[in-house]
Structures are given as structure tokens and as C-alpha cells.
Amino acid sequence: MTDSTSTGGITDAVWNLFASIQLTITLLLSLAATSVIGTLIPQNAEPAAYIARYGENLFRFFWVLGLFDMYHSWWFQLLMALLAANVIVCSADRIASQRRILLVRRPQFRAERFRNLPEREEFDADRTPAELEAAYAPVFSKGLRAVRVERTEAGFLMFGENGRWTRFGVYAVHLSVVLLLIGGLIGSIYGFDGFVNIREGDTVQQISLRGGGERMKLPFAIRLNRFSVSFYETGAPKEYRSSLTLLEEGREVVNKEIIVNDPLRHRGISIFQSSYGSVPSDQAVLSFTSQATGMIYTREAAIGKEIEIPENLGTFVLRELRHNAAFRGRSVGDAFVGILTPPEGPAEEIILPVRFPTFDRMRRGAVVIAVEEFKERFYSGLQVNRDPGVWVVYTGFILMLAGCYVTFFMSHQQLCVEAVRRGAKTRVRVAGTANKHKPALARRIQRLSQGLKESTPS
Amino acid sequence: MTSSVILSSVTFVYGLAGFLYIFAWVFRKPAVGRLGTGAALLGLAGNTGGFFLRWAESYQLGFGRAPLSNLYESLVFFALCIALVYLVVERRTGNRTIGAVSMPLAFLAMAYASLSPDMSDRIQPLIPALKSNWLIAHVVTCFIGYAAFAVAFGVSLMYLFKRRGEAASAGAMPPVETLDELTHQLVVFGFLFLSAGIITGAVWANSAWGRYWGWDPKETWSLVTWFVYATLLHARLTRGWRGRRIAYLSILGFAAVLFTYFGVNLLPGLHSYQSMGQ
Numbered sequence: 001m002t003d004s005t006s007t008g009g010i011t012d013a014v015w016n017l018f019a020s021i022q023l024t025i026t027l028l029l030s031l032a033a034t035s036v037i038g039t040l041i042p043q044n045a046e047p048a049a050y051i052a053r054y055g056e057n058l059f060r061f062f063w064v065l066g067l068f069d070m071y072h073s074w075w076f077q078l079l080m081a082l083l084a085a086n087v088i089v090c091s092a093d094r095i096a097s098q099r100r101i102l103l104v105r106r107p108q109f110r111a112e113r114f115r116n117l118p119e120r121e122e123f124d125a126d127r128t129p130a131e132l133e134a135a136y137a138p139v140f141s142k143g144l145r146a147v148r149v150e151r152t153e154a155g156f157l158m159f160g161e162n163g164r165w166t167r168f169g170v171y172a173v174h175l176s177v178v179l180l181l182i183g184g185l186i187g188s189i190y191g192f193d194g195f196v197n198i199r200e201g202d203t204v205q206q207i208s209l210r211g212g213g214e215r216m217k218l219p220f221a222i223r224l225n226r227f228s229v230s231f232y233e234t235g236a237p238k239e240y241r242s243s244l245t246l247l248e249e250g251r252e253v254v255n256k257e258i259i260v261n262d263p264l265r266h267r268g269i270s271i272f273q274s275s276y277g278s279v280p281s282d283q284a285v286l287s288f289t290s291q292a293t294g295m296i297y298t299r300e301a302a303i304g305k306e307i308e309i310p311e312n313l314g315t316f317v318l319r320e321l322r323h324n325a326a327f328r329g330r331s332v333g334d335a336f337v338g339i340l341t342p343p344e345g346p347a348e349e350i351i352l353p354v355r356f357p358t359f360d361r362m363r364r365g366a367v368v369i370a371v372e373e374f375k376e377r378f379y380s381g382l383q384v385n386r387d388p389g390v391w392v393v394y395t396g397f398i399l400m401l402a403g404c405y406v407t408f409f410m411s412h413q414q415l416c417v418e419a420v421r422r423g424a425k426t427r428v429r430v431a432g433t434a435n436k437h438k439p440a441l442a443r444r445i446q447r448l449s450q451g452l453k454e455s456t457p458s
Numbered sequence: 459m460t461s462s463v464i465l466s467s468v469t470f471v472y473g474l475a476g477f478l479y480i481f482a483w484v485f486r487k488p489a490v491g492r493l494g495t496g497a498a499l500l501g502l503a504g505n506t507g508g509f510f511l512r513w514a515e516s517y518q519l520g521f522g523r524a525p526l527s528n529l530y531e532s533l534v535f536f537a538l539c540i541a542l543v544y545l546v547v548e549r550r551t552g553n554r555t556i557g558a559v560s561m562p563l564a565f566l567a568m569a570y571a572s573l574s575p576d577m578s579d580r581i582q583p584l585i586p587a588l589k590s591n592w593l594i595a596h597v598v599t600c601f602i603g604y605a606a607f608a609v610a611f612g613v614s615l616m617y618l619f620k621r622r623g624e625a626a627s628a629g630a631m632p633p634v635e636t637l638d639e640l641t642h643q644l645v646v647f648g649f650l651f652l653s654a655g656i657i658t659g660a661v662w663a664n665s666a667w668g669r670y671w672g673w674d675p676k677e678t679w680s681l682v683t684w685f686v687y688a689t690l691l692h693a694r695l696t697r698g699w700r701g702r703r704i705a706y707l708s709i710l711g712f713a714a715v716l717f718t719y720f721g722v723n724l725l726p727g728l729h730s731y732q733s734m735g736q
């Protein structure tokens with residue numbers, strides 16, 4: 001295209017390659033075909049799962065091709081980079097070669113161009129061109145830009161146009177594609193994507209990053225004050241709600257309740273409600289029943305806190321909470337495990353299943369211990385991420401839709417009215433041209449012609 | 459009468475409309491074609507009525523929500539869009555032969571919704587992830603786009619049929635240039651709406667999960683579809699890609715639409731309507 005590139009044959013060839021729509025078609029179809037692969041092979045699973053599924057040899061082959069994380073593989077990213085180069089070069093090339101159409105302030109009109117156009121209407125008026133000119137000028141210029149009237153020997157010419165800018169619509173679409181890719185790149189370089197489970201009442205500042213499981217420290221701490229989940233009558237979940245407080249150096253800076261679809265955003269970091277679960281808490285209220293006196297003593301217990309049992313029955317300390325504990329080979333569900341140290345004799349390990357308060361009677365000891373109160377604590381699964389590229393992507397979205405609309409439904413139209421004196425009458429010809437949407441142009445010419453006829457002075 | 463009853467009867471009205479259009483085309487009976495238009499309009503009215511009635515019913519159940527959130531509801535809306543897009547095309551071209559390839563598609567969508575044994579037409583409340591206005595925008599734009607592609611698919615089939623030979627029945631069809639142009643216009647329209655559908659879906663995903671794109675199979679397939687139609691638009695701009703090859707691309711594109719819609723549920727992933735919650 002431009003003279004500057006015509007010096008080197010290779011530069012020229014490369015430029016022409018990237019300016020060609022053939023390359024676009026090849027790239028778009030290749031992207032479509034290869035994208036499918038990643039939907040047939042589950043992505044980012046454990047190597048063991050792949051080997052079980054495909055066998056060792058196929059696994060190695062797929063591994064080399066990067067098919068287990070193919071949308072981030074070098075060759076897929078190369079395809080996208082080529083598409084970006086293609087769209088940039090192609091658009092630059094066309095803008096350069098069309099600059100006389102795209103970038104003019106006062107467009108030139110030539111009457112000959114309009115004389116033989118297929119889209120035209122003609123009629124005769126019983127007035128002189130001078131009389132018509134005065135009457136037609138306001139009707140003609142309605143909705144048109146760059147209107148110009150020229151006198152000719154036998155009458156006059158009126159030119160006007162609109163929608164020249166709509167020729168930029170397609171470049172807006174192409175720019176939007178580039179913005180989407182740039183936005184994605186910014187996000188993958190400067191952003192992060194992590195998650196954290198927080199129990200009610202806890203405060204955390206570290207999150208785990210996805211893919212690799214590295215830990216990361218946030219510039220603020222997150223406290224989960226409360227989590228609640230509600231259900232429909234059908235049993236389906238209705239709403240998950242986490243009440244969060246963000247703390248910076250111990251100061252509360254933000255309070256917000258988040259639900260799915262309504263995240264908390266602070267300092268460019270977004271916190272999303274993503275999942276939930278419950279963990280048994282490590283606190284319980286225990287009862288100690290003395291076999292000798294029948295007295296029952298209740299005490300608050302926490303892991304590691306030693307309890308002095310009255311009546312000189314010894315001390316008791318909770319060691320841990322065991323999920324799905326087993327007793328003589330049978331599962332007893334969640335259970336506390338503690339150590340009872342009597343005043344004399346050896347210490348013994350005691351299992352206190354949460355769901356079976358009478359369990360410890362079987363031991364036939366001097367004191368029977370039971371879990372009286374035990375609360376589960378919810379934890380909230382939060383997704384924490386930062387994506388500084390998202391606004392570039394959103395700008396691309398808007399540009400793409402606006403550009404597509406302009407390109408698909410609007411056009412650059414030029415209109416011309418020519419009046420030529422013929423004896424007592426004047427011949428009026430309305431003609432026009434457009435870069436697309438010819439039927440709409442034909443309708444416009446008809447309307448204009450009708451309007452002129454009606455405004456002919458009688 | 460409940461909405462499901464109305465919607466099941468719409469199935470038969472669409473079937474009848476398709477039958478009348480085909481009959482009118484094959485036996486060259488314009489009067490029957492006009493009956494077909496009547497049936498199509500009636501079906502569209504019933505379809506729209508059933509859609510809004512279902513919406514009202516969800517309010518009576520105490521959790522009002524737009525009926526656009528499971529496979530059954532999306533099929534009902536798909537059929538509605540196909541019928542609507544087709545009737546607009548019929549009005550603009552004044553040709554009813556396209557009805558012979560379009561209304562059967564609306565019929566099939568409704569038949570799948572109402573007659574398939576493992577389709578639930580119960581009105582379920584929304585799980586948390588689906589409570590978003592972006593979801594409504596997403597489904598509406600996607601299905602308008604899909605409907606335009608469906609009719610374009612029908613028109614492309616007609617194009618190929620007509621190009622294969624001057625069968626007697628081909629005479630009533632619009633000229634090949636018109637069919638080619640119509641395919642292009644429908645694809646252009648569908649492309650705008652598919653783009654809007656992918657974009658609103660991305661915005662919704664970003665508000666629910668904090669990521670606008672995750673390469674899950676449904677997203678990826680919608681992108682594949684988008685690539686195919688982008689290819690079509692560009693192929694038309696280069697010489698020699700008119701007509702037949704455009705028709706093939708339009709058929710390929712619609713196959714991708716169908717796979718995005720139905721096939722993806724057979725693949726591993728988390729986007730299918732049933733399991734979309736978190």
C-alpha cells in the first residue's frame with residue numbers, strides 16, 4: 001500500500017499477508033477448530049486423572065502439545081496474536097488507502113457521478129430553476145451535512161451527504177477485538193485469582209491462588225462476621241449471605257454484606273460469595289457426671305484447655321476434634337478426643353462422639369463425660385481477585401456492539417438534486433449513492449423526490 | 459388453564475403451520491400458504507401468551523422471576539423467537555416458501571420442550587447464581603441471535619436446494635440472489651445479537667464469579683460459533699465466496715449453535731442449566 005513499505009520486497013509481502021482477508025479466514029477457522037479441542041479434553045485436571053483416561057503415551061503426546069491447558073498454550077496464544085496483527089495491519093492498510101474518503105472535512109461532489117445512477121427519480125415542475133431553488137433548499141438540506149448548491153448554465157445542482165462517519169464502524173469493531181486481547185493480557189499479567197475459606201468470626205489476610213496453590217497476602221484483612229444461608233420450600237438454596245468487614249492495620253475500613261452476584265470491591269480487589277460449608281467448632285460445653293454422687297457438672301471446654309473436674313475426679317483436656325472418628329472399627333461421626341487424667345492411675349484417651357451423648361457410659365469410669373452443646377460454625381468460601389484489565393475489556397465490549405450496529409445498519413449516503421430548464425418547465429432529477437443498504441437509499445430518494453414535488457410553489 | 463397446557467397446544471399449531479407452508483409450496487397453492495401464515499400468527503400469539511402466563515404463575519408461587527432459566531423455558535423462548543423472526547422475514551420478502559423451512563424448526567423446539575419425557579416443566583425458584591438481570595439480558599439476546607441463525611440455516615438449505623436443479627417446486631422460491639442476500643442479512647442480525655449475548659454473559663459471569671471469561675465448554679462453544687459467523691461475514695467480502703460456500707458456512711454455524719445449546723451438556727463442564735449453581 002504506502003510508498004514507505006514498497007522499498008523491501010519481504011516487508012511488502014509480510015504486510016500484504018497481514019492485510020489479507022484470506023489470512024483472517026484461515027485464522028478464524030483455525031481458532032474455531034482448535035478451541036473445540038479444549039472442550040473435548042477436560043482442562044487443568046490432575047496428571048493422574050489424564051493418565052488413567054488416555055494411557056501414558058497419549059498423555060505424553062497431549063502434554064507436549066499443551067492440550068491440558070491449551071487456551072494458555074504458546075500456539076493458541078500465537079494464533080490470537082496473529083489475529084490481532086492481522087486486524088491491525090488490515091485496518092491500517094484500509095484506512096490509509098481510503099483516507100480520501102474517510103478523512104475529508106469538505107467533500108467534493110461531481111455532478112457526472114450522479115447522472116447515471118440506478119437509484120434516481122425524475123419529474124417536471126412548472127417553475128423556473130431560480131424559483132425552485134429557493135423552495136427546495138430547506139427541504140433538501142434537512143438531515144444532510146456538507147450541503148452545497150451550485151448554479152449551472154441551465155439551472156442548479158444541490159449536493160449533500162450524511163453518515164460519512166459510519167464508515168468508521170468497522171474499524172471500531174476491529175479495534176474492539178484488539179482491546180479485548182489487550183485487556184485479557186493486562187489481566188493475566190497484573191491480576192490474580194484466588195480463594196479463601198473463612199470461618200465465622202475469623203479474620204484472614206492470606207489467600208490461595210488458583211492453579212498452583214501459592215499463597216498471597218492481601219493489603220487488607222477480611223473478617224467474616226456472619227454467614228447465613230436460606231432455602232426455598234423445595235430445599236433448593238435461595239441465598240448465601242456473608243457479612244464482611246475489611247480491616248487495614250486493625251482499623252475497620254469497609255462493612256458490607258455480600259451475596260452471589262453482588263460482590264464487595266475495595267482497592268481494585270473484588271470479593272465474591274462463591275461457596276460455603278460448615279466446620280464443627282473447636283469449642284463445646286461438656287458435662288461431667290460423677291458416678292459416686294450423681295452430681296452433674298457442666299464446663300465450657302476448648303481444645304487444649306485443661307479442666308479440673310470437681311470431687312477430685314482428676315483433670316480433662318480436649319485434644320482434637322476428629323471428623324468421622326472410628327471406635328473399635330465402627331464410625332461414630334464427628335467426635336472430640338480428650339485425655340482424662342485421674343488422681344491416680346494412668347491417663348486414658350476418651351472419645352466423645354458429638355451425636356451420642358451417652359457413649360462414655362460404656363467405659364464404666366468414675367466420671368461420665370458427654371458433649372452437651374456443640375455448635376457447627378459456617379465458613380464462607382470467597383473468591384478474591386483483581387483484574388485491572390476488565391475496564392479495557394468492557395470498553396471493547398461497548399465498542400464492539402456500537403461498531404457492529406453502525407456497520408450493519410447505517411450507511412454513508414450522498415444525495416444530489418439537479419434542475420435543468422427545459423422550455424417553460426424544469427426537469428428535476430433526484431439521485432443518490434450509498435456504500436451499502438441500497439434499498440434504504442432508494443426509499444430515501446423516493447421520499448425526497450415526493451417532498452420536493454410537494455414543496456414546488458404553485 | 460396453565461401455561462404448560464397452552465404451550466403444548468402451541469406445539470401443534472406450529473406443526474400445522476409448518477405443514478401448511480410445505481403443502482402450499484409443494485402443490486403451489488398460495489391460499490394454503492395464507493392459512494399457514496394464520497396458523498403461524500396464532501402459534502406466536504399462544505407462545506407469547508404462554509410465556510407471560512408462566513411468568514405470572516411464578517409470582518403466584520411466591521418467587522416471581524422471568525421464565526428464562528432452564529432448558530424447557532429456553533426452548534419455549536427459542537420457538538417464540540424463531541416464529542417472530544420468520545414472520546418478520548415473510549412480511550419483508552412477501553414470500554412464504556421460507557416458512558416451509560422455518561416453522562418446522564419452531565415446531566421442533568416446542569415439541570422437544572413439551573413432549574420429551576425427561577423435560578421438566580415445573581416452575582422452580584432461582585438458585586443464587588441465576589439471580590441477575592444480566593442473566594435475562596444474556597438469554598434474551600442469545601436466543602434472538604440463535605433464532606436468526608436458525609432461519610438463516612433454513613434459507614441456506616433452500617439456496618442449496620434451488621442451486622442443485624430447477625425442481626418444479628423451486629420456482630416458487632425467491633431467486634437465488636435474494637436467498638443469498640437474505641442469508642447474509644439474517645447472519646448479520648444474528649451476529650450482532652450473538653455478540654451481545656456473549657458480552658452480557660461475560661458481564662454476568664464477572665458479577666457472579668469475578669471472571670468474565672473462563673474457557674468453560676459452553677463459553678468456548680459460543681465463541682466457536684462466533685468465529686464461524688465472523689468467517690462468513692469476511693468471506694463474503696472476498697471475491698468468489700458468494701452463494702454456495704456462504705450457505706455451507708451458515709449451515710456449519712447453525713450446527714455450532716445447536717452444539718452450544720444441546721451438545722455441551724454431554725461434555726465435562728459446569729455451565730449446563732442443571733448444574734450452573736455454585
Ligand code: HEM
Nearest residue numbers: 019020021024083086087090170173177404407688691695
Ligand atoms: C475476530 C475478529 C474480527 C471481527 C469480529 C471482525 C468483524 C467484522 C465485521 C462485523 C465486519 C463488517 C462485516 C459486514 O459489513 O458485513 C468486518 C468487516 C471487515 N473486516 Fe473484520 N473482523 C475481524 C477480523 C478481521 C481481520 C483480522 C481482518 C484483516 C484482514 C478483517 C478485515 C475486514 C475487512 C476488510 C472488512 C470490510 C470492511 C468494509 O466493509 O469496508 N477483519 N469485520
